[in-house]
Amino acid sequence: MTGVAQLLVNGVALGASYALVALGFVLVLNATSAVNFAQGDLVMAGGFLAVALAGSIPLPGILLLPLVAALMAALGLLVSLLAYLPLRHRPPVSVFISTIAVGIILQNGATLLFGPEPKAAPPLFGGGTLDIAGVLVPEQSLAVVAVAGLLILGQHWLFARTQLGRRLRATAQDPEMARACGIPVTAMVAATFALGAALAGAAGLLLSNQFFVTPTSGSGLILKAYIAVTIGGWGSVAGAVAGALLIAAFEVVVSATLSYSAATAALYLALLAILAVRPQGLFGEAARSRA
Amino acid sequence: MPARKAILFAAAFAALSSAAGPAAAADLDIPVLVPVTGFLALEGTSQRNGAVLAIRQAPEGLTVRSEVIDTGTSPEGAVTALERASGRGTPTAIAASMLGTQMLAMLPLADEYGIPLVTVSGTASITERGNPWVFRFFPGDGVTKTAHARYVAEELGKRRPAVIYQTTAYGQSGQAHLRDAFAKLGVEPVFEEGVDPGIRDMLPVLTKAMAANPDVLVLHLHSGPTALFVRQAAAMNPGVPIVAGSAMHQPSTAALLEPAELKGVCAETSASPVSGGSPEMERFTADYRAAFGTEPDAFALGQYDGIRMVLDAAADGADTPEAVRNALAKGIYRGLAMTYRSDGRGNMAHSAVIVCYDGSSRVPAVVKRYDVAP
Numbered sequence: 001m002t003g004v005a006q007l008l009v010n011g012v013a014l015g016a017s018y019a020l021v022a023l024g025f026v027l028v029l030n031a032t033s034a035v036n037f038a039q040g041d042l043v044m045a046g047g048f049l050a051v052a053l054a055g056s057i058p059l060p061g062i063l064l065l066p067l068v069a070a071l072m073a074a075l076g077l078l079v080s081l082l083a084y085l086p087l088r089h090r091p092p093v094s095v096f097i098s099t100i101a102v103g104i105i106l107q108n109g110a111t112l113l114f115g116p117e118p119k120a121a122p123p124l125f126g127g128g129t130l131d132i133a134g135v136l137v138p139e140q141s142l143a144v145v146a147v148a149g150l151l152i153l154g155q156h157w158l159f160a161r162t163q164l165g166r167r168l169r170a171t172a173q174d175p176e177m178a179r180a181c182g183i184p185v186t187a188m189v190a191a192t193f194a195l196g197a198a199l200a201g202a203a204g205l206l207l208s209n210q211f212f213v214t215p216t217s218g219s220g221l222i223l224k225a226y227i228a229v230t231i232g233g234w235g236s237v238a239g240a241v242a243g244a245l246l247i248a249a250f251e252v253v254v255s256a257t258l259s260y261s262a263a264t265a266a267l268y269l270a271l272l273a274i275l276a277v278r279p280q281g282l283f284g285e286a287a288r289s290r291a
Numbered sequence: 292m293p294a295r296k297a298i299l300f301a302a303a304f305a306a307l308s309s310a311a312g313p314a315a316a317a318d319l320d321i322p323v324l325v326p327v328t329g330f331l332a333l334e335g336t337s338q339r340n341g342a343v344l345a346i347r348q349a350p351e352g353l354t355v356r357s358e359v360i361d362t363g364t365s366p367e368g369a370v371t372a373l374e375r376a377s378g379r380g381t382p383t384a385i386a387a388s389m390l391g392t393q394m395l396a397m398l399p400l401a402d403e404y405g406i407p408l409v410t411v412s413g414t415a416s417i418t419e420r421g422n423p424w425v426f427r428f429f430p431g432d433g434v435t436k437t438a439h440a441r442y443v444a445e446e447l448g449k450r451r452p453a454v455i456y457q458t459t460a461y462g463q464s465g466q467a468h469l470r471d472a473f474a475k476l477g478v479e480p481v482f483e484e485g486v487d488p489g490i491r492d493m494l495p496v497l498t499k500a501m502a503a504n505p506d507v508l509v510l511h512l513h514s515g516p517t518a519l520f521v522r523q524a525a526a527m528n529p530g531v532p533i534v535a536g537s538a539m540h541q542p543s544t545a546a547l548l549e550p551a552e553l554k555g556v557c558a559e560t561s562a563s564p565v566s567g568g569s570p571e572m573e574r575f576t577a578d579y580r581a582a583f584g585t586e587p588d589a590f591a592l593g594q595y596d597g598i599r600m601v602l603d604a605a606a607d608g609a610d611t612p613e614a615v616r617n618a619l620a621k622g623i624y625r626g627l628a629m630t631y632r633s634d635g636r637g638n639m640a641h642s643a644v645i646v647c648y649d650g651s652s653r654v655p656a657v658v659k660r661y662d663v664a665p
Contacts, residue, residue: 003498010494108328115585116332117543118515129526136526211491212515212547216330220489255495260486261458263495 005135007252013141013210015248016148020203021221022228022240023155024196030172030235031192032084034095040222041103042079042197046072046204047213048114050121061124061205065147068205069198076197080190088189103218110215118212121205144206151202152241155195159237168192227267231274233281242282319605320356321346321598322376323386324397329364330488331390333514333543334590338411340583341594342386344575347582348599350606362388369393373400382406384601384615386594389429391417391460398422407616409601411593415464418636426619428597428631429590430561430640432468435537436511438643438661439559440472443507443534446645446659453482453505455496455520457512462486465511465536481505488513493520494527501529510535518547525552534558540646542586545653554650557658561589562628563646565654572627589628593640596626600639634665641665 021043028036050061050068057064083098124143129136159165170178171188179185204213211217225240228247232239247267254263274282323342326335339359346355360372369388376382377400384407387397391414398417401408401424410417411429418427443449452473456466462485473480482503484496497520500508508524508531510517517538524533525548532555538544539558542565564576564587575595579587604618619639624631631639641663646655 007494007498010492014492111328111332116327116336117585118333118518118547120547138526207491211519214515215328215332217515252492252495255490255492256498259484260490260496264487 003256004253005133007256008249009135009137009141011249011252012245013138013144014252015245016145017203017207018221018224018228018244018248019241020148020151020199020206022225022232022244023152023237024199024203025222025225026229026235026237026240027155027192027196027199029229031168031189032088032095034084034088034092035099035226036079036193036196037096037099037222038079038083038102038106039196039200039225040218040220041106042072042075042200042218043204043207043221044110044213044215044218045075045106046197046201047121047208047217048110048119048204048215049201050205050208051114051119051213054122059122060126061122061209062143062147064122065124065202065205068201072201072204073194073198076194076200077190079197080193084189084193085186103222107215107218114215116215118214119208120212121208123209124206138210140210144210147202147206151199155199156237158195164191227271229281231271231281233283236281236283239281239283318354318610319349319383319602320380321384321386321601322372322382323357323359324362324369324372324376325359325386325388326364326368326390326393327359327361330513331364333541334389335362337541337588337591338386338389338594340579340585341411341587341591342598344579344582344591345595345598345602348578349602353602353606355602362390362393364390364393366392366396369397370400373397373406377404377406381612383605383610383612384409384598386410386598387425388412389590389594391464394425398425401425405616406612407601407619409594409597409619411590411597413464414460415468418638422637423620424616425637426597426633426639427637428600428626428639429593430643431638432464434641434661434663435559435561435643436465436468437472437663438645438659439509439511439534439536440469440476440478441661442557442559442645442659443509444473444476444478447507447532447534449507449532450478451481451504451506452478452509453500453503453507454480454484454509455500455512456483456485456510457516458485458487459513461513462511469509469511480509486512486516488516490516491519493523496520497524497527497529501531505531507531508533510539512536512538514538514541514544515547518544521556522548522552532557534645537561537589540655541588542653543588545648545655548653550648550652551650553648553653555648557645557647558655559643559645561640561643562592563589563644563655563657564592564627566646566657568657569627575627592628596624596628596631597639599626600624600631629662632665638665 025039083102087094128139228243232243325338362369362372387408387410389412394417408425456462482500535558537560540560609615609618629642645659
């Protein structure tokens with residue numbers, strides 16, 4: 001029982017980080033109907049940015065987090081200006097390819113700037129381990145869950161309670177109508193990319209302390225985000241979070257009881273089963289009712 | 292720090308270009324075709340650096356034209372790089388990718404064009420195809436995994452290993468050789484599992500391995516997964532030693548861990564430049580640090596030794612690809628890591644060492660050396 005609890009602690013921390021990746025992904029998807037395949041590489045970029053900042057400014061991760069998020073938001077703006085806005089009236093495949101290109105540029109840029117070696121960002125607070133009823137809980141895991149939870153709630157608050165959030169939602173739901181109502185749609189789209197990249201940066205900092213960062217480490221994350229969003233329901237923020245947590249728990253538990261290979265196969269089988277029963281994903285209806 | 296690294300990176304290329312000199316004046320052409328991007332970028336960059344340093348330190352009187360071409364990690368990338376490097380004439384020799392699948396794709400072309408390939412690839416089959424143009428300056432799995440298993444069984448006296456390996460070709464080749472080596476020693480692993488390189492949490496496999504009640508954890512993983520495993524094992528304190536694969540000896544892997552997390556962890560490798568041991572090795576390590584701003588590993592040293600053997604052969608008059616091939620095939624070369632000699636199939640390296648960390652630093656000590664007659 002203690003072993004299962006131990007595994008779930010790790011699974012929740014991993015899932016919280018996956019959720020941040022999936023959230024950034026679903027944000028851009030909602031605002032632009034475009035799939036941003038550079039989201040995983042933005043996480044990688046955030047991880048390296050945290051490593052670089054920590055090398056120059058010896059602060060704990062929690063104090064670097066706002067700086068990383070702000071700089072990554074600027075990068076997100078740049079991505080929107082270069083890879084989305086010039087192509088938004090082209091066929092969707094153009095944006096699809098341009099975001100893949102952004103990801104490859106980020107990977108190779110990271111290799112040039114930081115080299116291929118794995119790097120670790122500083123911990124959020126400390127590096128100790130707590131013994132809670134026989135379960136060894138790394139302080140970093142607790143901090144990751146707490147920070148990820150706050151960021152997820154913060155995003156919910158932004159969308160539900162603020163003028164900016166309402167404008168973002170309006171842009172996502174009907175850009176033409178939003179423009180007719182005087183909402184600066186282009187600025188809203190750019191803001192969405194910035195927010196998505198800021199979340200990716202936060203995820204990058206959180207993940208790169210526990211699991212290290214390499215120039216190619218974002219590649220696997222985008223697939224996880226894609227699956228999380230599909231399981232949760234395209235367009236659903238709550239679904240993205242739930243999907244990410246489910247994936248992480250699934251991975252950890254099945255890996256520990258069977259094998260990693262079985263976990264991968266089982267994850268995709270579960271995805272097929274969910275889509276067969278609920279093609280719209282677990283939270284698909286909720287997303288439609290909000291729309 | 293990033294800016295400094297970028298400058299060092301650019302300087303490395305600039306230095307290589309200046310070492311190359313004008314094409315018409317070059318005695319030798321030694322392209323460096325290795326993966327510096329993609330999942331093998333860490334090891335490939337070490338390989339590149341080793342080749343570049345050797346070319347920069349070419350014997351007096353030799354001018355060497357060279358070009359670094361990134362092969363990525365696909366076989367077609369390697370073939371394209373080889374075609375490009377051969378486009379302006381037949382190279383004297385090539386520092387060729389350490390990625391086995393790329394080497395397998397390059398071998399027929401090397402045979403067709405008559406170019407010696409000097410590599411540190413560990414994939415066994417590249418020297419099992421009767422191709423006379425391939426020379427491997429890194430011990431194959433048959434040597435390193437035998438040393439790995441012997442250290443576990445003979446020095447540590449362990450009889451119940453749990454073997455955790457990567458699901459890549461590298462990992463599966465190592466696992467097969469480990470299994471054979473353990474079988475010859477009368478040892479049966481109590482647990483074996485493959486781990487995808489993208490897996491981020493090693494606790495599940497650690498939990499399952501410990502449930503099998505092993506007396507030692509034997510790893511054959513890439514750099515990042517090795518560091519992840521060692522860190523999580525240190526946190527969980529499983530109470531059994533870890534003997535890892537060569538990725539653990541890489542300074543960049545150790546840099547991810549605190550010295551205390553490394554206490555008692557051992558690894559197999561062909562050599563450990565940062566551990567020193569001779570004035571020549573220490574000079575190589577210092578030169579490497581000065582040139583690239585990072586620590587050398589066994590891949591860098593193996594490729595350095597290989598290219599130095601080519602250059603020394605050229606200095607002795609072997610100035611055509613065929614003459615270089617003959618020199619590599621028949622000669623004996625006292626390199627920094629070991630003495631190299633072909634076994635008739637291009638396997639030049641026949642030694643492996645075990646290094647261990649004492650918990651006080653990230654520099655391991657060489658604790659055991661295994662030499663195998665070619």
